[in-house]
Amino acid sequence: MDDEFSTRLTTRAAEAQNCLDKxxxxxxxxxxxxxxxxxxxxxxxxxxxxxxxxxxxxxxESAALFGAKPAAALRVAAALECIHCYSLIHxxxxxxxxxxxxxxxxxxxxxxDEATAILxxxxxxxxxxxxxxxxxxxxxxxxxxxxxxxxxxxxxxxxMAGGQxxxxxxxxxxxxxxxxxxxxxxxxxxxxxxxxxxxPVIAGAPEPDRExxxxxxxAIGLAFQLADDLLDLTSSTEKMGKATDKDAAAGKATLVAxxxxxxxxSQLKGLVTQATGLLAPYGSACAMLTQAAHFIAARDS
Amino acid sequence: MDDEFSTRLTTRAAEAQNCLDKxxxxxxxxxxxxxxxxxxxxxxxxxxxxxxxxxxxxxxESAALFGAKPAAALRVAAALECIHCYSLIHxxxxxxxxxxxxxxxxxxxxxxDEATAILxxxxxxxxxxxxxxxxxxxxxxxxxxxxxxxxxxxxxxxxMAGGQxxxxxxxxxxxxxxxxxxxxxxxxxxxxxxxxxxxPVIAGAPEPDRExxxxxxxAIGLAFQLADDLLDLTSSTEKMGKATDKDAAAGKATLVAxxxxxxxxSQLKGLVTQATGLLAPYGSACAMLTQAAHFIAARDS
Numbered sequence: 305m306d307d308e309f310s311t312r313l314t315t316r317a318a319e320a321q322n323c324l325d326k327x328x329x330x331x332x333x334x335x336x337x338x339x340x341x342x343x344x345x346x347x348x349x350x351x352x353x354x355x356x357x358x359x360x361x362x363x364x365e366s367a368a369l370f371g372a373k374p375a376a377a378l379r380v381a382a383a384l385e386c387i388h389c390y391s392l393i394h395x396x397x398x399x400x401x402x403x404x405x406x407x408x409x410x411x412x413x414x415x416x417d418e419a420t421a422i423l424x425x426x427x428x429x430x431x432x433x434x435x436x437x438x439x440x441x442x443x444x445x446x447x448x449x450x451x452x453x454x455x456x457x458x459x460x461x462x463x464m465a466g467g468q469x470x471x472x473x474x475x476x477x478x479x480x481x482x483x484x485x486x487x488x489x490x491x492x493x494x495x496x497x498x499x500x501x502x503x504p505v506i507a508g509a510p511e512p513d514r515e516x517x518x519x520x521x522x523a524i525g526l527a528f529q530l531a532d533d534l535l536d537l538t539s540s541t542e543k544m545g546k547a548t549d550k551d552a553a554a555g556k557a558t559l560v561a562x563x564x565x566x567x568x569x570s571q572l573k574g575l576v577t578q579a580t581g582l583l584a585p586y587g588s589a590c591a592m593l594t595q596a597a598h599f600i601a602a603r604d605s
Numbered sequence: 606m607d608d609e610f611s612t613r614l615t616t617r618a619a620e621a622q623n624c625l626d627k628x629x630x631x632x633x634x635x636x637x638x639x640x641x642x643x644x645x646x647x648x649x650x651x652x653x654x655x656x657x658x659x660x661x662x663x664x665x666e667s668a669a670l671f672g673a674k675p676a677a678a679l680r681v682a683a684a685l686e687c688i689h690c691y692s693l694i695h696x697x698x699x700x701x702x703x704x705x706x707x708x709x710x711x712x713x714x715x716x717x718d719e720a721t722a723i724l725x726x727x728x729x730x731x732x733x734x735x736x737x738x739x740x741x742x743x744x745x746x747x748x749x750x751x752x753x754x755x756x757x758x759x760x761x762x763x764x765m766a767g768g769q770x771x772x773x774x775x776x777x778x779x780x781x782x783x784x785x786x787x788x789x790x791x792x793x794x795x796x797x798x799x800x801x802x803x804x805p806v807i808a809g810a811p812e813p814d815r816e817x818x819x820x821x822x823x824a825i826g827l828a829f830q831l832a833d834d835l836l837d838l839t840s841s842t843e844k845m846g847k848a849t850d851k852d853a854a855a856g857k858a859t860l861v862a863x864x865x866x867x868x869x870x871s872q873l874k875g876l877v878t879q880a881t882g883l884l885a886p887y888g889s890a891c892a893m894l895t896q897a898a899h900f901i902a903a904r905d906s
Contacts, residue, residue: 335755336763337791343762343770394727399719418700419773422723423766426695429727430761433734437754445746452753453738454636460731461644462637465724469644472720490638 309595313361316381320360323382324351327435342416346424347431350393350412351386358600359384359499365592366503366517373442380443380451380502383435387459388495390428393421395468429459443506450505458498467491474557484557485526492532493525500524500593516582523579524597527572531603533560534568572601610896614662617682621661624683625652628736643717647725648732651694651713652687659901660685660800666893667804667818674743674807681744681752681803684736688760689796691729694722696769730760744807751806759799768792775858785858786827793833794826801825801894817883824880825898828873832904834861835869873902 328348332339360381367377396403396411397418404414413421436443436451443451457463467490470479479487500521504514537560560568579597583590629649633640661682668678697704697712698719705715714722737744737752744752758764768791771780780788801822805815838861861869880898884891 332763333758335758336761336767337795338767338787339763340767340770340774342774343767347762390727394723397720397723399723419698420770422695422698422700423770423773425727426691426730427762427766429730430757430766433753434757434761437750437757445750448750449738449746452734456731456735456738457634457636460637460735461648461728462633462640465728465731466637466639466641466644469641469721469724472724473641473643486639494638 306595309592309599312365312592313356313358313599316361316364317355317357319364319378320357320381320385321352321354323378324385327382327386327431328352333434333438342420343423343427346412346416346420347428349409349415350421350424351389351428353407353409355385355389355407357381357385358596359388359495362496362499362521362593362596363502363506365596366500367506368503369517369586369590369593370504370507370509370513372503372507375441376439376443377503377506379435379439379441380506381499383432383451383455384495384499384502386428386432386435387455387464390425390432391459391464391468393425393428397421400468400472432459444508447505447508451502454498454501454505458494463490463494464492467494471556479557481559481562484559484562488529488559489522489525492529493522496525496528497521516585520579520582520593520597523575523582524600527575527579527597527601530559530568530572530575531601533558534565534572535603536560537565576601607896610893610900613666613893614657614659614900617662617665618656618658620665620679621658621682621686622653624679625686628683628687628732629653634735634739643721644724644728647713647717647721648729650710650716651722651725652690652729654708654710656686656690656708658682658686659897660689660796663797663800663822663894663897664803664807666897667801668807669804670818670887670891670894671805671808671810671814673804673809676742677740677744678804678807680736680740680742681807682800684733684752684756685796685800685803687729687733687736688756688765691726691733692760692765692769694726694729698722701769701773733760745809748806748809752803755799755802755806759795764791764795765793768795772857780858782860782863785860785863789830789860790823790826793830794823797826797829798822817886821880821883821894821898824876824883825901828876828880828898828902831860831869831873831876832902834859835866835873836904837861838866877902 328344328351330339330344363381363384364377393412395401396406397413403411405411412424433452436448439448467487470487471491497518501514501518504517576597580594583593629645629652631640631645664682664685665678694713696702697707698714704712706712713725734753737749740749760766768788771788772792798819802815802819805818877898881895884894
């Protein structure tokens with residue numbers, strides 16, 4: 305990993321953490337009646353957990369590329385991270401993936417209880433839209449509305465939540481290749497695409513820039529999932545000393561399970577070439593986003 | 606119940622149902638990838654269930670009082686109902702109230718499964734903000750942003766979701782009278798207040814009208830909860846032939862349990878007088894809202 309990129313990723317993560325910490329204070333905001341101590345604690349547990357903040361990074365860097373005010377980008381980055389963290393809290397629930405640990409800490413429903421975890425997820429989801437609508441940094445009313453709409457569609461029934469539904473249903477419906485691609489574009493791709501497309505929207509950049517960054521986001525979203533599936537395969541291979549696949553064992557359909565690791569590595573290379581090619585017109589200004597594409601694709605090594 | 610009011614309530618409910626039916630179509634919207642069949646079915650099950658649509662009624666009537674375009678009011682009414690229905694789906698979950706039936710039908714997690722019910726609630730919550738941000742009827746950008754912000758604060762950690770947290774915690778914390786009032790203002794009051802305050806915002810009415818309608822909403826929200834608690838008390842008395850109280854038996858603190866039914870009936874009268882008094886400046890134009898206040902308070906009879 306490039307030193308400058310690594311430093312920037314750490315700096316941006318700290319900025320996001322700091323912003324989220326302030327947004328999750330005990331003090332109620334104008335229009336709120338009170339913030340229950342236990343609910344705030346559960347939300348903080350689910351958010352302030354030392355994540356890499358990759359999605360916030362993409363928002364901030366894609367916004368910086370078009371000269372957006374950093375404070376405005378940071379708000380949108382924090383809103384997106386609230387959505388990402390809510391989805392992890394709900395996905396970890398016993399009725400979903402039933403996970404006890406996340407980043408070495410008890411998941412929210414283990415540290416608190418299931419009801420509190422459901423409410424913490426609901427409240428983070430709601431807060432995301434609050435953060436954008438109540439931004440007073442630099443966003444125009446038009447940008448705020450576009451972002452609320454984009455974020456709702458990226459995360460709702462036609463985006464992330466819908467992708468999770470397809471994923472839960474996959475054991476029963478056994479999706480074909482097109483079905484797997486759709487599932488992944490929704491479940492993980494939609495938020496990553498949003499992160500990249502948000503930059504030009506925050507900056508008020510022209511439509512072609514928005515389209516270009518959205519395409520970039522789609523490519524690295526696909527790479528993100530491929531690298532994840534590959535990581536899953538190689539780590540279980542190492543651990544178990546033979547070529548089994550955790551997802552395949554769990555009955556999960558992935559493109560890696562379908563086509564193999566070599567195919568996946570070649571696909572990843574192609575996606576990085578495609579993604580970085582899309583940014584070529586911006587020259588050296590997009591170095592951080594280019595590095596991010598490489599970083600995302602290299603997670604299997 | 607006044608005949609004109611009764612007819613209007615039915616008409617408005619049909620309008621809301623029709624609007625929600627269209628919003629919950631299988632066809633993905635611009636920016637969505639696909640809508641999973643099972644998720645759409647679960648959302649429809651949780652929403653298109655023949656509710657009275659009291660909150661949509663309040664939005665539409667408070668908007669009409671200030672001359673707002675009916676189509677714009679209907680969108681906001683539908684968004685609010687999505688929030689209300691998401692909260693019912695999540696509250697019914699085994700980890701929360703564990704209810705099998707709602708309006709004589711299986712609850713969403715019984716008709717589908719828990720994971721699907723969690724996702725259906727999440728998706729309805731998300732859709733609510735989508736509906737407002739993507740309105741193309743008559744709302745100004747300023748009104749949309751104000752409504753997104755108001756709705757987020759009424760329904761999030763400092764509003765409805767926070768109230769549910771306090772309610773779940775009540776058995777442990779045994780809230781005093783002030784605590785019960787706060788809990789109820791958040792859990793049920795905040796959305797009813799939003800419904801009434803939304804009208805002048807949709808219409809772009811002056812600030813004093815907005816404040817007046819918000820106060821009206823607070824008063825009838827309080828009345829709504831009192832009538833509910835009273836209904837609970839009287840219906841269990843009738844059913845069981847003695848003065849037991851379901852909520853009290855469940856360890857739930859209510860003002861009715863604290864002060865008795867006579868006190869509650871007298872409070873209800875006072876709240877209706879206060880609420881209708883607030884609307885007096887609008888003369889006969891506010892007949893439907895005045896009737897709604899009486900209707901809400903009379904639910905124990």
